Amino acid sequence: MVPAARYAAAIEVLDRITAGARAPIALRDWGRSNRFAGSGDRRAIGDIVHDVLRHWWSSAQAGGAETGRGRVLGLLRLTDVDPETVFTGVGHAPAVLDEAERDFPVADASDVPDFVEPMLRARFSEDFSNLIDAMRSRAPLDLRANLLKADRDQARAALAADGIDVEDVALSTTALRAPTGDRRIVRSAAYLDGLVELQDASSQAVVDFAQPKRGERILDYCTGAGGKALPLAARAAGPVDVHDIAPARMRDLPERAARAGVTLRALSTDALAGKHWDLVFADAPCSGSGSWRRDPEGKIRLTPQSLADVQSAQTDVLDACAPLVAPGGRLIYATCSLLPAENEEAVAAFLLRTSGWKLLRNVSLTPLDGGDGFFAAWLEHA
Numbered sequence: 001m002v003p004a005a006r007y008a009a010a011i012e013v014l015d016r017i018t019a020g021a022r023a024p025i026a027l028r029d030w031g032r033s034n035r036f037a038g039s040g041d042r043r044a045i046g047d048i049v050h051d052v053l054r055h056w057w058s059s060a061q062a063g064g065a066e067t068g069r070g071r072v073l074g075l076l077r078l079t080d081v082d083p084e085t086v087f088t089g090v091g092h093a094p095a096v097l098d099e100a101e102r103d104f105p106v107a108d109a110s111d112v113p114d115f116v117e118p119m120l121r122a123r124f125s126e127d128f129s130n131l132i133d134a135m136r137s138r139a140p141l142d143l144r145a146n147l148l149k150a151d152r153d154q155a156r157a158a159l160a161a162d163g164i165d166v167e168d169v170a171l172s173t174t175a176l177r178a179p180t181g182d183r184r185i186v187r188s189a190a191y192l193d194g195l196v197e198l199q200d201a202s203s204q205a206v207v208d209f210a211q212p213k214r215g216e217r218i219l220d221y222c223t224g225a226g227g228k229a230l231p232l233a234a235r236a237a238g239p240v241d242v243h244d245i246a247p248a249r250m251r252d253l254p255e256r257a258a259r260a261g262v263t264l265r266a267l268s269t270d271a272l273a274g275k276h277w278d279l280v281f282a283d284a285p286c287s288g289s290g291s292w293r294r295d296p297e298g299k300i301r302l303t304p305q306s307l308a309d310v311q312s313a314q315t316d317v318l319d320a321c322a323p324l325v326a327p328g329g330r331l332i333y334a335t336c337s338l339l340p341a342e343n344e345e346a347v348a349a350f351l352l353r354t355s356g357w358k359l360l361r362n363v364s365l366t367p368l369d370g371g372d373g374f375f376a377a378w379l380e381h382a
């Protein structure tokens with residue numbers, strides 16, 4: 001496909017997303033009904049769609065319409081690509097621009113939901129504009145050295161042997177950054193042999209923050225796909241208990257654990273009762289606002305109601321985890337959110353309603369620190 005035809009395809013996909021289809025489904029369906037498109041085409045279309053999602057509101061302003069066509073036009077303007085080179089009407093390219101579309105409206109939207117913007121402005125004050133810019137950019141491609149098999153230097157050397165050059169990331173002693181979009185990583189020996197995993201550097205930093213130690217009893221209460229359980233087990237060099245309210249989310253874990261060489265023991269909610277752990281890690285469900293550049297659809301789907309729903313789940317998680325922490329143990333509450341309502345305020349409310357706990361310290365990372373946005377609080381059980 002010529003580049004302009006890819007933009008035309010992205011317009012179709014974006015119209016489906018605007019009508020309510022989830023981005024991965026809309027992209028998959030487009031691919032199924034356009035079998036002539038190769039994998040390179042589908043990737044390029046996906047990149048355009050995700051760039052538009054990152055600029056969801058400003059692209060509509062700059063393109064003059066809340067349609068796929070308007071947003072693609074707006075994205076081109078915002079990224080200094082001459083729209084006349086895309087909207088040519090030749091072959092499968094989008095139709096030529098009409099008079100009204102040739103006007104260049106001002107775009108000043110911050111590309112976060114209206115109800116979220118004041119929360120971010122209040123929290124990040126003078127950093128707000130830079131933060132918003134960072135949230136519109138593509139996320140970096142980070143790797144984690146699996147300490148059970150290699151430290152960061154050894155992992156870097158193994159990747160170099162496969163011709164992949166990576167750089168250290170200061171956020172975590174296990175973090176490496178690869179060239180964005182380098183698809184050789186998942187085929188490299190370092191990856192296949194479990195020396196490295198794909199993981200954002202801030203996610204790694206949050207596990208570092210928890211200081212898992214050899215011999216500790218550790219429970220990952222919100223395990224999901226295991227992004228925290230695997231490095232917790234690698235750092236502790238021992239088994240980690242895993243749990244999720246939706247156990248199906250952990251279905252790929254056995255394979256990932258085997259590749260990483262770690263032992264994870266899945267426990268049902270009933271099996272937790274009456275047991276205690278030195279470290280309970282709660283990577284709570286959240287708005288995902290810290291990772292909107294990686295998953296930009298999250299921001300266009302967030303509503304005041306869905307935010308209230310995750311806040312309620314965060315309350316449940318904190319309250320359920322507290323009795324599972326052994327005396328003298330710690331509860332690490334983490335979110336990949338930038339919103340105080342899910343972070344500092346959620347922790348303050350927990351401390352108000354639960355006696356015997358104190359906040360030792362917390363960490364707050366944003367995309368301005370180089371990785372995803374993350375928050376973690378170290379809560380100690382007296």
Ligand SMILES: C[S@@+](CC[C@H](N)C(=O)[O-])C[C@H]1O[C@@H](n2cnc3c(N)ncnc32)[C@H](O)[C@@H]1O
Nearest residue numbers: 222223224225226227228244245246283284285
């Ligand atoms: C942010 S995700 C976890 C991501 C995971 N730790 C990772 O790094 O891949 C939150 C998880 O919490 C789970 N969850 C939601 N409410 C829960 C609850 N009340 N108790 C336990 N898990 C819950 C969800 O099913 C989801 O898998």
